[in-house]
Amino acid sequence: MSNRPRAFRLDSADVAAVPVDAAHAPQPPARVVVAAEPGDIVDAPLAPAEPPRRRRAPWIGMLLSALGGLAVFGIGLWIDSLVRRLFAINPGLAWAAIALAALAGLALLGLLTRETLGVLRERKIERLRQTAGEAHAANSDRDARAVVKDLDALYARRADTARARAALANIDETIIDGQDRLAIAERELMTPLDRRARQAVARAAKQVSLVTAVSPRAIVDVGFVLYSSFTLVRRVAAIYGGRPGFFGFLRLARNVAAHLAVTGGMAAGDGLVQQAMGLGLAAKVSARLGEGVLNGMLTARVGLAAIDACRPMPFHALPAPTFTEVAGHLFDNGEKNT
Numbered sequence: 001m002s003n004r005p006r007a008f009r010l011d012s013a014d015v016a017a018v019p020v021d022a023a024h025a026p027q028p029p030a031r032v033v034v035a036a037e038p039g040d041i042v043d044a045p046l047a048p049a050e051p052p053r054r055r056r057a058p059w060i061g062m063l064l065s066a067l068g069g070l071a072v073f074g075i076g077l078w079i080d081s082l083v084r085r086l087f088a089i090n091p092g093l094a095w096a097a098i099a100l101a102a103l104a105g106l107a108l109l110g111l112l113t114r115e116t117l118g119v120l121r122e123r124k125i126e127r128l129r130q131t132a133g134e135a136h137a138a139n140s141d142r143d144a145r146a147v148v149k150d151l152d153a154l155y156a157r158r159a160d161t162a163r164a165r166a167a168l169a170n171i172d173e174t175i176i177d178g179q180d181r182l183a184i185a186e187r188e189l190m191t192p193l194d195r196r197a198r199q200a201v202a203r204a205a206k207q208v209s210l211v212t213a214v215s216p217r218a219i220v221d222v223g224f225v226l227y228s229s230f231t232l233v234r235r236v237a238a239i240y241g242g243r244p245g246f247f248g249f250l251r252l253a254r255n256v257a258a259h260l261a262v263t264g265g266m267a268a269g270d271g272l273v274q275q276a277m278g279l280g281l282a283a284k285v286s287a288r289l290g291e292g293v294l295n296g297m298l299t300a301r302v303g304l305a306a307i308d309a310c311r312p313m314p315f316h317a318l319p320a321p322t323f324t325e326v327a328g329h330l331f332d333n334g335e336k337n338t
Contacts, residue, residue, distance in 0.1 A: 111245075118248035125242055126255075128154070128312045136182050136316055144178035147313075148185045154241050154312060155189065164188035183317035190313055194321065197239050197311075201303030201326040204232040205296040213292025225295050229302045236306040255309040256302065300326050 079101050086094035128150050135143035148168055155161040167188050175181045208228050212221040230253075237244050237252055244252050304321060 115245040115247050118243050118245035119251060121241075121243055122237075122248045122251055124150075125154070125240070125310070125312045129314060132182060132313045136179055136314070139178045141176055141178040141181060144181040144185075145172075148181060151185060151189055151312065158241075160192065161189060164192070179316075182313070186313050186317040190311070190318060193239055194307075194311075194318065197236050197303075197307050198321050198326055200232065200235050200239065201300055201307070201321075204228050204235075204303060205300040205326060208299040209292040209296030211292075212295040221291065221295060225299065228299055232299065232303050233306045233310075236303065237310045240310045240312060242310055252306075252309065256305045297323075 079097075083094050083097050083101075086097050128147065131143065131150075132147045135147050152165050152168065155165065168185055171184065175184065208225055211224055215221050215224065230249075233252060233256055234244060234249060237249075242248070242252070300323060303326060304323065307321060
């Protein structure tokens, strides 16, 4: 057999391929035998893909939609019956009822429009935060330009961001690095908003601590903490450009709760030792004071989660707020915790 090199086609009928473990076995009758040697890269068979999961029927959504439709039909039939009866009694009252029904319908349409716009705005902020993170990871100047453009559109009607938006417009053509562009946009636009959000969280935590420390009933503590947390989430969302209605707030509250679950609530992050020492010292002084400090800590954690969920840009150029910054001085009289 000649060892001179020659060319042949692998798909020819005269070529036979054998695996590595059968290279020394009796070869099939063929003019050319191709045997893989140890160390050669052999394509391994692909693992079978997992079968797609079956989507479960949205029974809860179907139930709520059906009940909502029945409620609308019921209200419509009730209004129709009321108007007919009023026409039989007094046509003037019937026309007044029709006018009130039209006014209620107009108010309902405006409410639905506001809720829809609020949800769409929250989704826009979520997509903007995700896009900014992806642009920073890829260091893409084109994507960074798109993010800055969306940020400018988001804050176009806010006078408190005019100077920052003007500064970004002046350096538009002088920056060619994507991460540098995003860093400048974050410093210019987010710095004053972050300061206001920190102040809002610090004030809410301090207020909850003081009120729950002197309240006489536990049910009052629970109600005030829930009310303050809900109000704080809406305030932080408004600071960063969100306008959540009822359904938008539910969506935002779900995101905040998910963030708290990921970070482990109060026990995660910085300041764990300081929290435990502060709570123990306060509990030695007064049980009510210890409860107030604990409630203030929980409110501060909710505020930090709201900042992460509502901010349209992830923290890269600027440091993320810490627990010590917003709740390190719960009983101070000044504004040192801002």
